[in-house]
Amino acid sequence: MRRFDGKLALITAASRGIGFAIAERLVAEGARVVITARKEEPLRAAAARLGDAAEWVAGRADDPEHRAEVFSRIRERHAGLDLLVNNVGINPVYGPVLEVDPAAARKILEVNVVGALEWTRDAVAAGLAERQGSIVNVSSIAGTGPSPGIAFYGVSKAALINLTQQLASELAPAVRVNAVAPAIIKTDFAKALYDGREAEVAAQFPLGRLGVPADVAGPVAFLLSDDAAWITGRTIVIDGGGSLRPIG
Template sequence: MTSSLKGQVAVVTGASRGIGLGIARELVQRGAKVCITARNAEPLDDAVRDLGGADHAIAVAGKSDDPAHQEEAVARTMETFGRLDMLVNNTGINPVYGPTLDTDPVAAAKIFAVNVLAPLAWTRLAHAAWMGEHGGAVVNLASIAGIRASRGIGMYGVSKAALMRLTVELAAELGPDIRVNAVAPAIVKTKFAEALYEGREEKVIRSYPLGRLGVPEDVAGAVAFLLSADAGWITGQTLVVDGGVTLGGGL
């Protein structure tokens, strides 16, 4: 990457650990300031310290699909930093495992509320607060589960497919001043994905041509690229970051 993010400000949801914290760290290293969100205040406070303290980051605790939390985070970002150039919709949930037909409707609705409708709401608020007048960039965290069958996590995959479609629609509607893209990782070694590889990692990585699972830094670099001016002619796209597993392997 050739473009610095110095002077720019981002909101990164779900960023107290894992991929979200990795993304926030990458953005700070490239000169940006960030507002990070997650459900619990204590790990967020730890994350702010990890990011260099109040000069670089603030944190707002709350549920990603809670409108009051969304509004507070965006308002705090504007009050603290005076702008909002970048939005990373990282928060995602998958509270169920098993056949898609057996998914409880209440659980399915919650998955869509967090994984699809919340990113739409965050984007709407970022647009109203700053991006609509000044421009900006949005990156949604999708998954390869949204581009092929993923047994056991089918409804999660359906939600990520919808998020990728939402990315396309928003990109078409918000250009030319706002770019909207997505990143679709395969298995990344985080607490969220432990059930997909724990105790059988060597078997799982046989399907990966690059010979390993992902780490948060793999995704963070891709997100930072899509947010930067280096990706200034890219919008409405989903960048697959998967170690090559979709070339023919399986989860």
């Protein structure tokens, strides 16, 4: 018996990178998946790579009409939703937090935090609680402390860690809610942080390399599965040992 046989999972922002790796892992362990992203063609191609167990719906994660389309599809075609991965996250601005354009700050919170709340609300309405469901929010190491350069993104990811705790507390015992906080994972999203100097950046991590999407997919699958049946409200840091700091 595979861990996700008979389960339906919804993963936002999954046409590539971490979201796609999570979808691949869940399908390999028996799940059916619904994946989303904005651009239709890459999303369609990603679903084709995942095979018959995958469906896709294109749209912006912070667009209520897109969310409504996803959940009406789930209600039409499936008995209910078991697993939700709030993977979407944006970081359109760089620089000190005091210099962030307020409109950009609001957009980051809208997608990264309010979005996760809204997807969760709709997932609960789609039967997550009745089916003893599980949720994982994809936060970031940037949400666990100051993050120079990507400061307001860090604020949003810190909010997502706290939202994880609030939801875990409100939805227990029916639904478990956890998060992951990865450091640099080799995807398009993080490329600017290591492009052209990967060996130098990798040297900051005791495990001697940057992360890859599969390094996140494994812990996410664990948290979603019954192997984590007595874990809720927690955030697993996935950072190649990067937060190991000698004291003194």
